[in-house]
Amino acid sequence: MSSDNSSPTLWKGDLPKIGIRPTIDGRLGGVRESLEDQTMNLAKTVAELIASNVRYPNGEPVEIVIAETCIGGVAEAAACDDLFRRENVGVSLTVTPCWCYGSETMDMDPLRPKAVFGFNGTERPGAVYLAAVLAGHTQKGIPAFGIYGRDVQSAGDSNMPADVTAKILDFAQCGLAAALMKGKSYLSMGGTSMGIAGSMVDFSFWEKWLGMRVEDIDMSEFIGRMNKGQYDASEYETALAWVKENCPEGDDYNSDDTKRSREQLDAEWSDCVKMVLIARDLMVGNPKLAEMGLKEQAQGHQAIASGFQGQRQWTDHFPNGDFMEAILNTSFDWNGKRTPYIVATENDGLNAATMLFGHLLTNTAQVFADLRTYWSPDAVASACDGYQLEGHASDGLLHLINSGPAALDGTGRQRDADGKPTMKPFWEISDEEVKECLKATSWHPSITEYFPGGGMSSRFATLGGMPATMTRINLVSGLGPALQIAEGHTVELPNNVHDTLDMRTNPTWPTTWFAPTVTGRGAFTSTYDVMNRWGANHCVMTAGHVGHLFITLASILRIPVYMHNVDESRVFRPSAWNAFGTDNLESADFRACENFGPLYGRA
Numbered sequence: 324m325s326s327d328n329s330s331p332t333l334w335k336g337d338l339p340k341i342g343i344r345p346t347i348d349g350r351l352g353g354v355r356e357s358l359e360d361q362t363m364n365l366a367k368t369v370a371e372l373i374a375s376n377v378r379y380p381n382g383e384p385v386e387i388v389i390a391e392t393c394i395g396g397v398a399e400a401a402a403c404d405d406l407f408r409r410e411n412v413g414v415s416l417t418v419t420p421c422w423c424y425g426s427e428t429m430d431m432d433p434l435r436p437k438a439v440f441g442f443n444g445t446e447r448p449g450a451v452y453l454a455a456v457l458a459g460h461t462q463k464g465i466p467a468f469g470i471y472g473r474d475v476q477s478a479g480d481s482n483m484p485a486d487v488t489a490k491i492l493d494f495a496q497c498g499l500a501a502a503l504m505k506g507k508s509y510l511s512m513g514g515t516s517m518g519i520a521g522s523m524v525d526f527s528f529w530e531k532w533l534g535m536r537v538e539d540i541d542m543s544e545f546i547g548r549m550n551k552g553q554y555d556a557s558e559y560e561t562a563l564a565w566v567k568e569n570c571p572e573g574d575d576y577n578s579d580d581t582k583r584s585r586e587q588l589d590a591e592w593s594d595c596v597k598m599v600l601i602a603r604d605l606m607v608g609n610p611k612l613a614e615m616g617l618k619e620q621a622q623g624h625q626a627i628a629s630g631f632q633g634q635r636q637w638t639d640h641f642p643n644g645d646f647m648e649a650i651l652n653t654s655f656d657w658n659g660k661r662t663p664y665i666v667a668t669e670n671d672g673l674n675a676a677t678m679l680f681g682h683l684l685t686n687t688a689q690v691f692a693d694l695r696t697y698w699s700p701d702a703v704a705s706a707c708d709g710y711q712l713e714g715h716a717s718d719g720l721l722h723l724i725n726s727g728p729a730a731l732d733g734t735g736r737q738r739d740a741d742g743k744p745t746m747k748p749f750w751e752i753s754d755e756e757v758k759e760c761l762k763a764t765s766w767h768p769s770i771t772e773y774f775p776g777g778g779m780s781s782r783f784a785t786l787g788g789m790p791a792t793m794t795r796i797n798l799v800s801g802l803g804p805a806l807q808i809a810e811g812h813t814v815e816l817p818n819n820v821h822d823t824l825d826m827r828t829n830p831t832w833p834t835t836w837f838a839p840t841v842t843g844r845g846a847f848t849s850t851y852d853v854m855n856r857w858g859a860n861h862c863v864m865t866a867g868h869v870g871h872l873f874i875t876l877a878s879i880l881r882i883p884v885y886m887h888n889v890d891e892s893r894v895f896r897p898s899a900w901n902a903f904g905t906d907n908l909e910s911a912d913f914r915a916c917e918n919f920g921p922l923y924g925r926a
């Protein structure tokens with residue numbers, strides 16, 4: 324497998340780094356000198372911890388920059404700021420074991436996500452500085468996360484307690500996600516699909532909350548490039564051969580009247596493959612196009628996420644985007660294992676943004692789905708000869724299914740360290756697991772009545788027992804974006820039960836049976852309540868119980884979170900959020916986000 328193809332060009336070159344700021348008591352003549360080594364060593368320990376755990380989407384360890392000196396006052400704070408700007412530092416973590424002068428040492432850049440780690444000792448009061456500087460951050464409207472250990476450590480103890488380690492790594496991952504999206508694009512391919520609100524792309528959301536830009540193109544660009552052969556013809560041959568070998572075609576579920584000819588289906592396969600190349604080139608560019616004299620097209624649109632309208636102006640006449648979306652979202656293709664591209668179907672930019680969050684927080688592929696049906700235990704029993712849902716599914720199931728953009732990783736054929744189904748970063752996926760994901764997926768002629776232009780749609784059933792998190796960003800008039808999160812598990816049904824339920828929908832599409840974790844309270848009173856309160860027709864499924872990471876990232880961007888089932892002990896937000904109420908955190912979050920406003924300026 325060629326490593327050169329392993330990640331989009333956007334994830335090469337100068338990626339944002341994480342900066343460490345060791346702050347120190349500035350009093351020379353004894354105090355500062357006695358703390359220099361300990362403070363700089365603490366910075367090095369934290370840097371090592373982050374570098375060995377946090378990776379860029381291309382699999383490389385995140386780069387860390389430590390300030391050249393400890394920061395005892397404003398001159399050294401300014402020198403550190405200069406260094407951070409030169410080095411493209413996008414996330415800042417201040418560390419100290421001692422008292423320092425609060426506002427004189429603090430990081431004043433309002434856009435860099437920031438945290439302060441105050442070592443919990445008592446010989447020197449790191450936690451007192453932490454409290455002082457966090458008060459400054461709150462008072463000045465530059466929110467920062469506060470980190471200090473539960474248990475007091477002795478002055479020379481260089482061990483990092485587990486609670487501190489977890490908070491530092493969660494903050495680093497979430498801060499990096501925000502820094503990585505800043506300045507990149509969402510590529511809107513087409514317009515609004517079938518009146519779906521999520522695909523009425525809202526520029527202000529992308530610009531003000533995510534720091535991104537929207538690039539807009541018409542789908543006629545696809546047909547133009549196909550007709551003129553504006554794609555890498557040799558890659559196209561390789562891709563088509565790989566598809567013939569690895570993407571088995573399954574039953575045609577169309578009626579005899581609506582079945583398309585073999586010749587027609589073969590032509591659709593060719594177009595489907597060309598669409599993958601073209602969409603990818605549109606997103607991130609391709610130096611091969613420059614060699615063909617297409618220098619402008621070679622540049623791409625700097626897109627780390629995109630959406631394809633498809634229905635209906637495209638799909639009425641041309642093959643649908645299912646194959647294109649599925650393969651681009653997957654962690655591998657004919658070029659081998661690689662970073663997934665994030666592509667939403669129906670140009671649902673809000674789901675694309677949610678997928679982008681999931682991807683940048685975990686480095687894994689994402690499943691995009693319609694939230695199609697709530698199946699109550701009684702409804703399943705009556706549809707399936709009395710079959711009783713059990714285990715995680717005992718309160719009922721949500722049927723996640725949609726054309727297109729569920730990554731093949733969503734088959735659940737990758738395994739975590741305990742052997743449970745999961746979706747992994749591409750560099751952890753084995754060749755065997757790639758084969759298993761492909762084997763578990765069949766491709767079917769799309770339903771002609773829905774897609775007169777044809778196309779090939781993927782079908783699989785996700786293996787059960789995968790801890791997973793379902794999410795969605797919605798736009799609310801007068802409020803802005805708001806995020807919802809439901810952690811739960813995938814469920815595997817006996818074959819006959821699955822078939823009965825699946826055949827009642829659209830059997831040419833991939834299915835995940837998802838059981839949210841119910842808590843008996845609020846929106847999580849029951850599985851029915853989760854479905855009933857979901858804000859849109861679409862959702863994203865990310866592997867793992869990672870709702871806490873979504874919450875932390877959302878707070879960095881000032882996106883409030885409603886209806887989540889993440890335990891309070893895992894909720895980590897900037898210290899300033901406490902000032903908006905500590906009894907009802909969900910409601911306090913709304914006030915804090917409203918007060919500070921979107922990270923990149925008022926809408």
Ligand SMILES: C[C@H](O)[C@@H](O)[C@@H](O)C(=O)CO
Binds near residue numbers: 519634669693773
């Ligand atoms: C084929 C249909 O138009 C589906 O694409 C439609 O139900 C949706 O996916 C709506 O989100």
Ligand SMILES: [Mn+2]
Binds near residue numbers: 726
């Ligand atoms: Mn849909």
